[in-house]
Amino acid sequence: MGVFQYSARSTPLHRMHPIVKLAYLFLTLAVVIFPYRATVSDLAAAGFWALASLALWAVARVGLRPLGVLMRVLAWTFAFIIVSQALLYEGGHVIFSLGRLAFFGSDIGTVTDQGLFWGVVLSLRILAAALALPLFVVTTSPAEIMGALGQLRVPAKVSFMFVSALSFTGLVFKLWQEILDAQRLRGFDMDAMNAWQRARRAYVPVVTPLILLLFRKGNDFQIAMDARGYAYPGRKTPLVALRFGAQEVAGLAAALALFCAFLALKMAWV
């Protein structure tokens, strides 16, 4: 899962001030928490934001591999949402019926077109958020994140925790894979186990070393920080000088324009 880690490139998005990218993330948050209904407008609006984020992936030259990883992770979620909404949604034309199946007072035996449509809208809403979030992490170096959060008056400790958590995420996935390999080398045949067998007995030999190693890494991390004067009192020097210039103003304006287009689409076919 190292695919969602910072990769140093020279693209407009990489060069953009992190605060502009954070603003885009906040707008995405607004897009996601907006109330939605099973309408063409909402489908178009959520789809538009997802497409806009996808275009930014291309600008940032993130590549297809991270997109493939993301889609593999989300595919099951989308399938679950669409199937469950198709069965649970009340209203719309019946596509097919399995007969009345009572589930906590609701009939889950009937699939309606509105239910399916609502499942797709919800999935697009999740996709819009999922495509926007990695953009910030992949195009912004830890030093730039620290610098930007410092400019926003976020305490250094908090921003350091944020950056550390980001780097630890990649470390956890790397360790997970290393441990899996080490146990396979001892004849632990996870590849031959089915989902039930894996859940029952496969994870103890993997999760236990992972937890122990993370405690150890955390301890080493703390020693390394203290040894390099982390607890030294006073304001810390930012590693990069971030400037808010014309490019950033244009970036903010573009993000706001996208958001206005999203609002317009949401109200287009009410």
Place this chain on the structure above:
Amino acid sequence: MKLITGLLRPSAGEIRHRGEDLTRLRVAQIAQRIGLVLQNPDYQLFNVTALEEVRFGLRNLGLPADEVERRARRSLAAVGLEAAADHFPFRLSFGDRRRLAVAAVLAMEPEILILDEPTTAQDYRGRYLLADLAEALRAQGRTVIMISHDMELVAHYATRVVVLWEGRVLTQGRPHEVFAQEELLERTKLRPPQIAPVVRALAEAGVPAEAVSLERLLAALEPAAGRGARGAAREAAGFVREAEGA
């Protein structure tokens, strides 16, 4: 190493062992034939005792309980950890955890044993203990592949050396043949052991080119040297080893 053990799949070609294409087998199936001791033992330790840690791999092979017990205790003894059988693995020193990882692989009795940098984090005794163990396995007819940057160790134990550089085989041969190619080795930032040029200089005195370790050089000199000279040479060898160990 990862290709041989099946952790990576080759994009082209085959890897055969006893005529069978290993790329068709799962990692766990290959592990019964080829044992790999990783550099970092902490990726595999999860049990509450060292003995239980060694038993884990044997149970995966589906061996009977008495055989599991016999092999587990014998392997721990082979790496000098029999007294630590009931210790919590993460309480052991890094060097001992490394030896525990070796014991876990040894117990599975693979035909081929791969040791990745066996001298990492080992004290002087531990360093030779693992290499001596590997040599004993070779004497039993097994194949041992050691990945190492420790040229003294290579000179002492290896029968065939393959130098890899940027994913390609740069040269290969018997240790003295490889160590003679100093300019080529320079590219890989490897340096032949200090004794290698000495042995080459003594070639005219009848010292065989193969004697690129202290022990082999002493063995070559013994017939020519008198008892006093031999004693002095052994004393010097002990001093050198102590200095290396320190």
